[in-house]
Amino acid sequence: MSGEEFVPLSLTPLLIGTFAAIACALPGNFLVLRKQALIGDAISHVVLPGIVVAFLLTGAISTWPMMLGAAGAAIVAVILIEAIRRLGQIEPGAAMGVVFTTMFAGGVLLLEQTDTSTVHLDVEHALYGNLESLIWLDAVGWSSLLDLEALAGLPPELPRIALTLLGVCLFTVLFWRPLKISTFDEGFARTIGIRTGALGMALVITAAIAAVAAFDAVGSIIVIAMFICPPAAARMMTNRLEAQIGWSVLFATLSAVSGYVLAGYGPLWLGGADAVSAAGMIATMSGLILALSAVFGPCRTRAGAPISS
């Protein structure tokens, strides 16, 4: 495909999809190792009510209030889950189930109650995103990458997700050591003065921010695939955390690119006429990669000797 076609129509969705996948996969590695993978599930479900509330408060679809609303909803959800878990003495899975379904239901209800017909905010879009629409109409070819005027017309989602990815990377690098130690051995981490509670919360907030930024592109449910599948697949490939992170980034990129391409051109190759959902395809591809690594990965089985030897 020529640059005239690729750059305006495919470059930005591809980049956004890839950045989103990586931004979610990085914290996802720790969530999976901490057996908190479903926190990702909970977060992604409450993004919707967060955005709706932000919309109701500001009356406009603008980026920052919605990001804040969603991040706020994620924090509220995590606090509620902890409160219900501790105060009600309920296992974490059930506590999560109570909280995120309720908040999601609240979001849907609010959405139905509000007149959002004039704005681009509907349940289906929120559920499975609209990656294909994030095109760069001002571009005419590769040369546009150097054209300031054209660059100004980039979809705002791209700088937003790029910034988010940068933030997530910074967090991961900066807190690498405490994150690793407290994920492996929380008790020990506390004895050397790591504030494990605060760090755990920071991880969840980072994941929430990644989820919010990815939300536009892939919707709230498929974000879960980004959180879980690449790290889970990477887990089957190596026994070192550093290498696992590398694999997860590779798998995230691979899912995003192959998913986008297959969604756009797969139906054409099969003789169909129209593209299918890119976000759905990205999730499907990440599942496929997970399946392959679960069957063939060199480190797919548990290495740990049973604890009571």
Add this chain to the structure above:
Amino acid sequence: MTLELASVQGVQVEDTGIDTSPLAIRGLTVSYGQKPAVFSVDMTAQPGAMTAIIGPNGAGKSTLLKAALGIVKPLSGQVTVFGAPLEQQRARIAYVPQRSSVDWDFPTRVLDVVLMGLSRELGLLGRIRARHTARAMDCLHRVGMRDFADRQIGQLSGGQQQRVFLARALAQDADLYLLDEPFAGVDAATEKAIIAVLKSLKEAGKTVITVHHDLATVTDYFDHVFLINTRKVAEGPVAQAFTAETLQSAYGGRLATAQIDQISRALG
């Protein structure tokens, strides 16, 4: 009806001076739910000694250790380490948790675990240099695990995992070592290796406090004991505090009389 007790006095609120014991615990109560696991316990660790915390199952041994380290939150009580609050003395404490407390399937190598012991001096972003690795390797050498440095931790036996935890504590280069049942479920070779390391720590003037299970080895391994059964039962040098009476009082009906006889015979 009341009873006059000469010992009942008013409460004095003034301080008696700073206790500089390696680990001083005052009036510590920890409870899970409505049942105290540790009730109103005082403890003063002897500097440069090896102390065993012993008591029956569920007597609060591990809980006492965890509360001393700030891992569990006490209902009441105070902990000081070398005369200062715990938070200021983190660098001087090393902790060896129970082996079952972590996920051994975690993607990391033996050497990485030992390097975790250096994280305070490495800080957030400090690079791991050759001298750090050399120190970690030396700690592994001291526990006889040098050849396993590159293994994934899940591939080790229970005893080897315990030794890796000990090596991590050695890397911390602390003054006070707290160990939670280091001998539970390990092989004889590991037990020997661990006790040799602990004795060398003691010779270097460090304080070692160990939750211990096996009454038969107390006299061989330790010089002080702390007997607990929710409340403190006895505390002191083995010869004085580890007696048939204190054991009876700590273990109650749970320790067969025959066992106590055996131990008291062993004690002479």
Add this chain to the structure above:
Amino acid sequence: MLWDALTLQLGYNATLVAVGATLLGVSAGVTGTFLFLRKRALVSDAISHATLPGVCLAFMALVALGGDGRNLIGLLAGSAVSAWVGLLCMNWLTRHTRLAEDAAIGAVLSVFFGLGIVLLTMIQTMGVGRQAGLEGFLLGSTAGMLWADALIIAGGGAATLLLVLILRRPMLQVAFDPEYAAARGLPVNRIDLAMMGLVMAVTVVGLKIVGLILIVALLIIPPVTARFWSDRSDHVVLLAGLAGGAAGYLGAALSASAPNLPTGPIIVLVSFGFFALSMLLAPARGVMAAVLRHLRFQRRVHIRQGLLALAQGQKIYEPLTLRLLRRADIVRADGVATEAGKARAAKALRDEKRWEIVRADQAHEATAALYDGLRDIETVLTRDQIAEIDRRIGGPQGVSA
């Protein structure tokens, strides 16, 4: 308007929905309880999301065969098959790889949902006019519910309840202690699968009313609600059914009483309302009760510790202890013990001594196990037993309750 809805006087469709939602609530609550007691509540999330590709594939197959793509039985059958496949994938991942169950749940949930979305967009471009109903499966859509649909929901719900009734004992045993159940010869794996199968059945039945994202709420919230009110598993099952049914009925009625109140979300929110009330107010396990109990407990611990310290002439460090002692008139404002305080301190010390004897005596083993540092010894031993212990302690005999 609400009253009309509650008394089923809002017309044919509203009545159908209310009856269907009630039945669904009961069967979801009852079935979900087993899942909750097995500590696998969120497995339902994977199951429900995994229905989507099945719904889509069934629709495509129905259309390809020249039938009506919206045939509810066909769609439900398709959703059941794909949910079952998702369940098997999840089980395989947890058993044959190093992934923990939470990661397996998340992976299956999101990948199946993603595949479902892909299929959904394919259907949208197939140019079949009547596909609009499929989106309804995401969040439920009761607007066009037919008598036949209601019958299917009622029949499915009733069949699920019957199966639960038959399987309840083995399922409870497995939920309580899977290893023991296995040792007793129960086929734990098959019972687990049966449990999941029932959850799947409820999910499939509920797709029409609450949709696949919110059905999870009906499976989780009522059991958690019921747990606050009872410690007996059979009561929890019944109460969960009751809570689920009530939420279904009330939610459906509320949603029929005004426009723009979608049935599924309203049912979930009503259900959550029950949960929140239970969590706050339930007598034994509720938060208010627990907070009061904890405060009382903490006070007792501090006072007891203070009394013992007084009796032994030790210094009291804790400010809270001192404050409580002052308030209880055990010490005066200047920190000196009052007469009554001295007596209580002496009594506490003597009780402690008595307990020591009890705990060291094999004959009192059962009593000794009750020791928690706080319990008054009179509550566990008879007067004669205490007298006997006091003889062994020796010294003054004067202390009494």
